Amino acid sequence: MTDNLPLRGKVALVTGAARGIGRAYALRLAQRGAHVAIVDFDLHSYKDYQLEAESMRGDTVVDEIREIGMRALGFQADVTVATALDTAVQQIVDEWGRLDIAICNAGGGVGPPEETRASLVEEDLVGIVLARNLAGTINTCRAVAAMKVQKSGKIITVGSQAGHRIESNGGYAHYGAAKAAVAKYTQYLARDLGPFDITANCVAPGYISTGRLPPLLNAMGDTQLENVPLGRYGTPEDCAGVIEFLASNLSDCVTGAIIPVDGGLTYA
Numbered sequence: 179m180t181d182n183l184p185l186r187g188k189v190a191l192v193t194g195a196a197r198g199i200g201r202a203y204a205l206r207l208a209q210r211g212a213h214v215a216i217v218d219f220d221l222h223s224y225k226d227y228q229l230e231a232e233s234m235r236g237d238t239v240v241d242e243i244r245e246i247g248m249r250a251l252g253f254q255a256d257v258t259v260a261t262a263l264d265t266a267v268q269q270i271v272d273e274w275g276r277l278d279i280a281i282c283n284a285g286g287g288v289g290p291p292e293e294t295r296a297s298l299v300e301e302d303l304v305g306i307v308l309a310r311n312l313a314g315t316i317n318t319c320r321a322v323a324a325m326k327v328q329k330s331g332k333i334i335t336v337g338s339q340a341g342h343r344i345e346s347n348g349g350y351a352h353y354g355a356a357k358a359a360v361a362k363y364t365q366y367l368a369r370d371l372g373p374f375d376i377t378a379n380c381v382a383p384g385y386i387s388t389g390r391l392p393p394l395l396n397a398m399g400d401t402q403l404e405n406v407p408l409g410r411y412g413t414p415e416d417c418a419g420v421i422e423f424l425a426s427n428l429s430d431c432v433t434g435a436i437i438p439v440d441g442g443l444t445y446a
């Protein structure tokens with residue numbers, strides 16, 4: 179008989195999960211039987227975006243996870259501060275005895291496309307974007323490598339199509355470079371942690387429609403979709419499906435992989 183809770187009793191950490199795609203990861207893992215801790219600057223950050231706020235079924239994602247029937251912890255912390263991750267992981271292990279799954283999702287770009295072309299992007303924007311995407315991911319991975327003592331674990335980082343292809347407007351050079359580095363770092367991590375039976379893989383979302391993005395996607399118009407073989411924007415649920423696969427034992431022999439979730443955009 180098939181167990182429809184493939185993550186029953188597992189313990190997971192998801193960063194950047196107060197809204198958006200990270201929230202979908204956290205809820206999916208809980209729906210599949212995991213206890214989930216989330217980290218975000220602000221657990222109420224969904225309130226800044228009307229569509230995100232309208233989709234919430236609790237005061238925070240922590241409450242939503244508990245509503246599903248799983249245990250939850252919430253940390254308001256900045257992933258660019260290494261000690262904050264160390265503290266969170268220590269508390270998870272103290273409370274729940276282990277950590278099985280880590281999703282390094284916190285990140286994102288800053289600045290308008292026309293000011294972030296490779297020859298123009300300012301030093302302060304470069305610093306912010308490298309910190310929140312690359313350093314934040316490395317800080318999280320270093321902390322969750324506490325999994326080594328268990329000799330098992332699943333680490334999933336979040337890259338982007340922008341790390342593998344260049345938009346025709348040339349914008350977001352700093353973000354693309356940071357996400358390319360996240361993907362390459364993940365492959366180093368897979369090599370490092372393989373002997374501990376810990377897998378490390380990177381998902382690379384394409385254009386994903388969250389409650390934060392409709393104005394931006396509307397501004398880009400349908401011409402953007404001409405480059406997408408499936409002809410539609412992805413959804414947080416599309417991304418969560420791949421996360422579920424990478425977090426479960428279906429992917430036990432998959433490590434060091436970069437998996438696009440982009441409707442075919444990257445390799446079209």
Ligand code: NDP
Pocket residue numbers: 193194195196197198199200217218219220223255256257258283284285286287310314336337338339382383384385386387388390391
């Ligand atoms: P959102 O900006 O909607 O949500 C990200 C959450 O992470 C926010 O609550 C944000 O807080 C938080 N966060 C950002 N930096 C930090 C930090 N240093 N410490 C703690 N929390 C932080 O992002 P999405 O859901 O759209 O994207 C999630 C991930 O997927 C990101 O890594 C993004 O780069 C990647 N991605 C998204 C795509 C898309 O189309 N949406 C496409 C490709 C990749 P705050 O609001 O305060 O910034």
